[in-house]
Amino acid sequence: MKVLITGGAGFIGSHVAEHFIKQQHDVYVVDNLSSGYRANIPFIDDDHFFHTDIRNYDEIESIIQTHQFDIIIHLAAVVSVVDTVENPEESNDVNISALVHLLELCRKHLSHLKKFIFASSAAVYGNETTLPKSINSHIQPESPYAIQKYSSEQYVKLYHTLYHLPTTSLRFFNVYGPKQDPQSQYSGVLSIMKNCFDHDKTFTFFGDGEQTRDFVYVKDIVQAVQVVLKQQASDGQVYNVGTSQPTSLLAIYKTFVSLYQKEIPVAFADPRDGDVKHSYADIEPLKQLGFLNRYTLQEGLDEYLKFEMNH
Numbered sequence: 098m099k100v101l102i103t104g105g106a107g108f109i110g111s112h113v114a115e116h117f118i119k120q121q122h123d124v125y126v127v128d129n130l131s132s133g134y135r136a137n138i139p140f141i142d143d144d145h146f147f148h149t150d151i152r153n154y155d156e157i158e159s160i161i162q163t164h165q166f167d168i169i170i171h172l173a174a175v176v177s178v179v180d181t182v183e184n185p186e187e188s189n190d191v192n193i194s195a196l197v198h199l200l201e202l203c204r205k206h207l208s209h210l211k212k213f214i215f216a217s218s219a220a221v222y223g224n225e226t227t228l229p230k231s232i233n234s235h236i237q238p239e240s241p242y243a244i245q246k247y248s249s250e251q252y253v254k255l256y257h258t259l260y261h262l263p264t265t266s267l268r269f270f271n272v273y274g275p276k277q278d279p280q281s282q283y284s285g286v287l288s289i290m291k292n293c294f295d296h297d298k299t300f301t302f303f304g305d306g307e308q309t310r311d312f313v314y315v316k317d318i319v320q321a322v323q324v325v326l327k328q329q330a331s332d333g334q335v336y337n338v339g340t341s342q343p344t345s346l347l348a349i350y351k352t353f354v355s356l357y358q359k360e361i362p363v364a365f366a367d368p369r370d371g372d373v374k375h376s377y378a379d380i381e382p383l384k385q386l387g388f389l390n391r392y393t394l395q396e397g398l399d400e401y402l403k404f405e406m407n408h
């Protein structure tokens with residue numbers, strides 16, 4: 098099948114692309130390389146790689162018309178919450194307008210489309226304290242990013258209701274794994290902690306370290322994509338993707354200590370403004386489709402560390 102992955106050179110996109118390549122699909126990637134890297138996808142040749150922005154509407158239309166994709170996985174976005182706070186208007190164009198444009202192109206040109214998957218985020222739940230976060234939990238967007246993800250998933254759903262496009266949205270919780278970029282203080286905390294262990298740098302806990310997150314290994318995200326692809330019952334639906342296990346940062350730190358067989362210096366600073374204290378996902382609806390987490394945190398971290406050592 099012909100698969101298009103927007104944002105396919107990014108952290109999550111590159112794993113999704115690799116999965117489809119291994120399954121012998123014909124995989125195309127659109128990426129402007131603003132946060133992804135061409136080197137993340139050496140298995141995609143230049144004929145299958147479009148170095149362009151999803152806001153280049155004419156070019157995107159021509160790609161869609163020419164290639165007649167069976168599956169589209171839409172991961173391209175302004176992925177940093179901080180960037181959306183600094184640039185609400187521009188990020189709105191990327192995260193909402195370009196998505197609506199892509200959906201329109203599917204409606205106009207891809208009558209045989211088998212699935213359109215959109216990457217949403219646990220950010221839509223904001224600081225509301227009810228746990229676990231379920232699809233029916235209160236939505237409380239607290240950044241342009243969260244508003245954009247929520248609006249987009251509603252568009253994605255509406256295109257199923259109004260135009261019968263086979264669309265599904267996935268709300269990712271805290272994803273970690275190989276190729277996650279640790280460069281900014283707003284990168285995923287596990288990539289930052291790993292970087293500190295690799296270079297014997299001080300890791301700073303924002304707050305007391307007792308905060309919990311639902312850390313999900315990137316290959317389980319790939320599996321969730323595969324599960325919803327196979328299940329028509331997922332059309333028009335939104336699913337959480339996590340592990341349904343909350344883990345504290347202090348517990349993660351201890352796991353790193355045992356995996357690396359060493360300690361590193363740590364510090365404690367004030368909690369980040371607006372930081373959520375606890376978060377984990379209700380993933381029952383996804384399990385009912387056949388999803389089962391393949392990686393415990395220990396297994397995911399173990400594979401993550403080994404991968405990075407070998408590359």
Ligand code: UD2
Nearest residue numbers: 178218219220271283284285286289301302303308369372
């Ligand atoms: C995640 C997403 C964010 C948004 C949000 C929605 C990532 C990187 N961020 O933010 O985009 O979707 O979920 O709820 O996926 N921390 C430290 N030290 C550090 C870095 C972080 O203590 O050096 C703490 C941080 O204050 C937070 C926890 O670690 O309490 C997790 O931080 P994060 O940025 O990895 O993820 P989160 O859940 O805040």
